[in-house]
Amino acid sequence: MLFRSVLNSRSHESWNLNRLILDKSNNRVLEVIFTSKEYIIIAIAWIITIILLVIFIPKDKYREAQVAFGIKQVLTWVTGLTVVELGLLEYPVRLFPYANKTSFTFEYFIYPSICAIFNVHYPEDKKTFGQFLYYVYYCTTMTLIEVIVERSTNIIKYIHWTWYITWITLFFTFTISRKYYTWFFKLKGTIK
Numbered sequence: 001m002l003f004r005s006v007l008n009s010r011s012h013e014s015w016n017l018n019r020l021i022l023d024k025s026n027n028r029v030l031e032v033i034f035t036s037k038e039y040i041i042i043a044i045a046w047i048i049t050i051i052l053l054v055i056f057i058p059k060d061k062y063r064e065a066q067v068a069f070g071i072k073q074v075l076t077w078v079t080g081l082t083v084v085e086l087g088l089l090e091y092p093v094r095l096f097p098y099a100n101k102t103s104f105t106f107e108y109f110i111y112p113s114i115c116a117i118f119n120v121h122y123p124e125d126k127k128t129f130g131q132f133l134y135y136v137y138y139c140t141t142m143t144l145i146e147v148i149v150e151r152s153t154n155i156i157k158y159i160h161w162t163w164y165i166t167w168i169t170l171f172f173t174f175t176i177s178r179k180y181y182t183w184f185f186k187l188k189g190t191i192k
């Protein structure tokens with residue numbers, strides 16, 4: 001939200017719309033101005049992901065969700081940085097643009113959160129085909145959302161990348177996270 005006092009007190013040439021505006025006399029942050037649709041979409045994605053976590057992770061599964069979240073962060077952070085550094089895709093609009101070139105929102109929060117939900121609700125009692133369809137559902141849904149975001153915003157841009165590489169990568173990392181999750185909890189003796 002824009003504060004009228006900030007708009008009135010500063011000329012449009014003297015402030016950057018994508019940065020924090022500081023009240024220098026009190027050394028405190030007055031506001032963050034998100035002027036582009038990309039930053040609004042990123043904020044909405046954070047809010048939706050937090051809501052999904054609250055709704056779909058039961059309190060008795062927090063520990064399991066944390067394990068899945070953590071392993072997915074390791075996988076996506078490394079692969080995300082590698083893909084961006086190799087020039088396969090880019091994130092023109094992202095949080096912390098001076099820290100690194102990958103999407104903090106996707107690699108560090110959204111994808112690990114979805115993976116936590118994936119693992120906590122994994123259909124252990126289903127046959128192999130039902131479990132495969134579970135993977136297909138998550139990979140396809142996330143790929144469709146990414147393709148829509150890629151085509152309609154500057155949050156992600158494919159350079160030498162396509163939707164099916166995203167789908168395969170998602171499938172591969174979901175599989176690795178699931179294997180780690182089952183190994184970890186078999187080691188602890190908490191799942192069959």
